[in-house]
Amino acid sequence: MKKLLKTTILLGILVIAIGLIFLTSCTNKDIKNNNPQWAIVIHGGAGTILKKNLTSETEKLYNQKLNEALEAGATVLENGGTSLDAVTAAITTMEDSPLFNAGKGAVFTAEGKNEMDASIMDGSNINAGAVAGVQTIKNPILAAREVMENSKHVMLQGEGADIFAKEHGLEIEDSSYFFTQRRWESFKKVNKNKFGTVGAVALDIHGNLAAGTSTGGMTNKMKGRVGDSPIIGAGTYADNESCAVSATGHGEYFIRNVVAYDIAALMKYSGVSLKEASNYVIMKKLKDQNAEGGIIALDKAGNFVMTFNTKGMYRGYKNSNGLGEVLIYGDRK
Amino acid sequence: MKKLLKTTILLGILVIAIGLIFLTSCTNKDIKNNNPQWAIVIHGGAGTILKKNLTSETEKLYNQKLNEALEAGATVLENGGTSLDAVTAAITTMEDSPLFNAGKGAVFTAEGKNEMDASIMDGSNINAGAVAGVQTIKNPILAAREVMENSKHVMLQGEGADIFAKEHGLEIEDSSYFFTQRRWESFKKVNKNKFGTVGAVALDIHGNLAAGTSTGGMTNKMKGRVGDSPIIGAGTYADNESCAVSATGHGEYFIRNVVAYDIAALMKYSGVSLKEASNYVIMKKLKDQNAEGGIIALDKAGNFVMTFNTKGMYRGYKNSNGLGEVLIYGDRK
Numbered sequence: 001m002k003k004l005l006k007t008t009i010l011l012g013i014l015v016i017a018i019g020l021i022f023l024t025s026c027t028n029k030d031i032k033n034n035n036p037q038w039a040i041v042i043h044g045g046a047g048t049i050l051k052k053n054l055t056s057e058t059e060k061l062y063n064q065k066l067n068e069a070l071e072a073g074a075t076v077l078e079n080g081g082t083s084l085d086a087v088t089a090a091i092t093t094m095e096d097s098p099l100f101n102a103g104k105g106a107v108f109t110a111e112g113k114n115e116m117d118a119s120i121m122d123g124s125n126i127n128a129g130a131v132a133g134v135q136t137i138k139n140p141i142l143a144a145r146e147v148m149e150n151s152k153h154v155m156l157q158g159e160g161a162d163i164f165a166k167e168h169g170l171e172i173e174d175s176s177y178f179f180t181q182r183r184w185e186s187f188k189k190v191n192k193n194k195f196g197t198v199g200a201v202a203l204d205i206h207g208n209l210a211a212g213t214s215t216g217g218m219t220n221k222m223k224g225r226v227g228d229s230p231i232i233g234a235g236t237y238a239d240n241e242s243c244a245v246s247a248t249g250h251g252e253y254f255i256r257n258v259v260a261y262d263i264a265a266l267m268k269y270s271g272v273s274l275k276e277a278s279n280y281v282i283m284k285k286l287k288d289q290n291a292e293g294g295i296i297a298l299d300k301a302g303n304f305v306m307t308f309n310t311k312g313m314y315r316g317y318k319n320s321n322g323l324g325e326v327l328i329y330g331d332r333k
Numbered sequence: 334m335k336k337l338l339k340t341t342i343l344l345g346i347l348v349i350a351i352g353l354i355f356l357t358s359c360t361n362k363d364i365k366n367n368n369p370q371w372a373i374v375i376h377g378g379a380g381t382i383l384k385k386n387l388t389s390e391t392e393k394l395y396n397q398k399l400n401e402a403l404e405a406g407a408t409v410l411e412n413g414g415t416s417l418d419a420v421t422a423a424i425t426t427m428e429d430s431p432l433f434n435a436g437k438g439a440v441f442t443a444e445g446k447n448e449m450d451a452s453i454m455d456g457s458n459i460n461a462g463a464v465a466g467v468q469t470i471k472n473p474i475l476a477a478r479e480v481m482e483n484s485k486h487v488m489l490q491g492e493g494a495d496i497f498a499k500e501h502g503l504e505i506e507d508s509s510y511f512f513t514q515r516r517w518e519s520f521k522k523v524n525k526n527k528f529g530t531v532g533a534v535a536l537d538i539h540g541n542l543a544a545g546t547s548t549g550g551m552t553n554k555m556k557g558r559v560g561d562s563p564i565i566g567a568g569t570y571a572d573n574e575s576c577a578v579s580a581t582g583h584g585e586y587f588i589r590n591v592v593a594y595d596i597a598a599l600m601k602y603s604g605v606s607l608k609e610a611s612n613y614v615i616m617k618k619l620k621d622q623n624a625e626g627g628i629i630a631l632d633k634a635g636n637f638v639m640t641f642n643t644k645g646m647y648r649g650y651k652n653s654n655g656l657g658e659v660l661i662y663g664d665r666k
Contacts, residue, residue: 115493121589126589126590127589128588128589130559132465132490132559133490133491133493151555152555152585153554153555153558153559153585154559154584154585154588154589155558155559155560155564155588156555156557156558156559157465157466157490157491157557157559158466158490158491158492158557159491159556159557160448160466160555160556160557160558161557163556163557164555164556164557221486222484222485222486222489222493222497223492223493223496223497224489224490224491224492224493224494224496224497225486225488225489225493226463226465226486226487226488226489226490227488231488231564231565231566232564232567232588232589232591233564233566233567233588233591233594234565234566237591251487252485252486252487255461255487255488255565255566256454256459256460256461256487256565257459258565258566258570258591258594261566261591261594261595261598262594262598265594265595265598265599265602266598266602268602269598269599269601269602269603270602270603
């Protein structure tokens with residue numbers, strides 16, 4: 001009888017122990033769920049984007065296209081693809097749309113031509129690729145990726161970049177492809193709609209971060225002008241150790257302030273969070289210089305920010321926790 | 334009598350007070366003397382520079398030209414000129430010499446052409462200017478400065494940059510000017526002498542830092558290739574709050590590691606010294622990636638470093654304390 005009692009007690013303890021382990025694992029699972037397995041954040045440019053200036057039809061078009069770009073990236077990530085592929089998928093979707101100032105729909109230089117810039121960075125090995133001032137490449141982000149993956153260089157500019165892309169089999173278009181009536185009207189009016197750069201950052205299930213940015217640059221810019229978008233450290237940066245960042249705004253200030261890397265450096269060297277670092281750089285440092293723009297960023301834990309000091313920023317995010325949203329105006333961050 | 338006594342005591346106190354103030358100011362002056370009023374550091378490229386490979390004649394030529402560049406900058410600073418003018422004077426001296434891979438003597442692309450890059454940054458207001466892939470500008474550093482001071486942009490590439498420089502009255506040369514037999518032989522042999530970028534950093538008596546870099550890029554580089562030299566944050570950075578940096582080396586790695594700004598960020602955010610920051614970035618971070626090159630840098634107190642992980646770096650420094658030296662090989666830092 002004593003033996004039976006002992007066994008019962010031992011069994012009881014065992015059951016309780018297993019129960020506790022089970023309970024703990026459930027709790028861990030809950031905690032894990034707070035950190036998404038994958039995540040993607042996109043932007044389609046920051047600037048004076050006000051509800052009163054957009055017809056409900058235009059607003060709908062932007063929302064649709066942002067959702068489409070987000071889905072293109074999210075599908076890659078859901079299927080176990082890489083953050084690089086997700087960033088590429090999201091950005092090419094926006095480049096192919098005339099709604100944004102990148103690829104089809106890029107703005108015009110003072111000469112009435114398109115000169116596009118793009119860059120991409122792989123956070124797993126800090127490899128990077130960039131093109132500046134390209135005129136014939138349908139998807140500049142693919143050219144940036146080609147430079148990263150299939151050349152010994154990081155950055156190519158001008159005709160050399162166009163030739164490289166053609167030789168590597170990328171789709172080439174003549175200037176009529178990039179021309180859209182809306183951008184042309186914008187050029188003729190020399191209005192202040194300087195923004196419209198597109199970008200994406202992603203975290204994949206392998207734990208790797210990536211970032212990419214693509215732009216037509218400033219409306220009415222000087223021939224040859226390069227903004228922050230193709231500059232690693234200014235418009236784009238990714239490193240698994242800190243974060244992935246894509247910027248949009250008044251490029252000259254973003255170059256001078258090395259914006260994308262500054263956020264990463266603050267996290268690495270000051271130990272602040274992604275949110276604190278982004279707020280300091282965009283809402284304090286840049287704002288004090290009257291420098292307009294914003295960034296999207298992701299850290300390795302899947303925390304994300306969409307920080308901008310302008311009236312609005314076309315933007316959206318989606319992650320494996322089921323979170324997802326597309327936003328335009330400044331009412332919510 | 335009482336009044337006289339009072340007056341005498343008051344006068345005595347006054348004399349002692351003035352004496353103390355005088356003494357303090359003298360002590361301050363002594364401390365200040367340890368920190369030079371002005372300083373300049375230059376480089377003419379890092380690489381496999383070994384004594385056995387240089388004839389004594391060649392060595393003498395390099396020493397002479399480095400001294401000349403140093404003097405050109407030092408003269409500006411001695412006369413109360415700005416760090417920007419000193420950096421410009423030192424760099425144009427080296428650009429005008431066929432000994433270095435910048436301006437006259439720039440290396441050739443795979444197509445047999447010159448494509449030069451340069452950038453400059455003003456630490457007093459973090460303003461910056463850069464040109465990439467220019468082919469006709471006698472002194473690319475002057476074009477970078479012109480972009481900074483007389484355009485609304487920070488960076489211009491390709492033909493647009495050449496046109497801008499011409500329109501702004503800078504000296505233009507045809508390709509025969511940049512051609513030198515030595516560089517041509519080097520191109521034909523496709524040897525490994527990839528280095529030879531020039532750069533300068535300076536601190537002026539007004540307490541302002543500046544940095545500049547100019548290069549012909551990699552020997553046999555792909556048409557359109559942009560290295561770190563015209564990239565603010567990678568090849569050049571200056572901010573009175575941290576330091577002024579000019580880099581030389583395997584540009585692709587310098588871009589990916591945002592080398593110049595990384596040193597500044599380490600100082601600002603981790604609170605380490607210029608020496609510690611430079612050693613970490615060049616001797617640890619880059620070395621771990623087998624990335625060859627070096628930097629010269631100055632902080633606001635006039636502390637300077639000339640840090641490289643290669644066999645040698647053409648380099649020199651001079652300051653108002655009477656310190657000054659020109660070095661080539663790796664025996665001394």
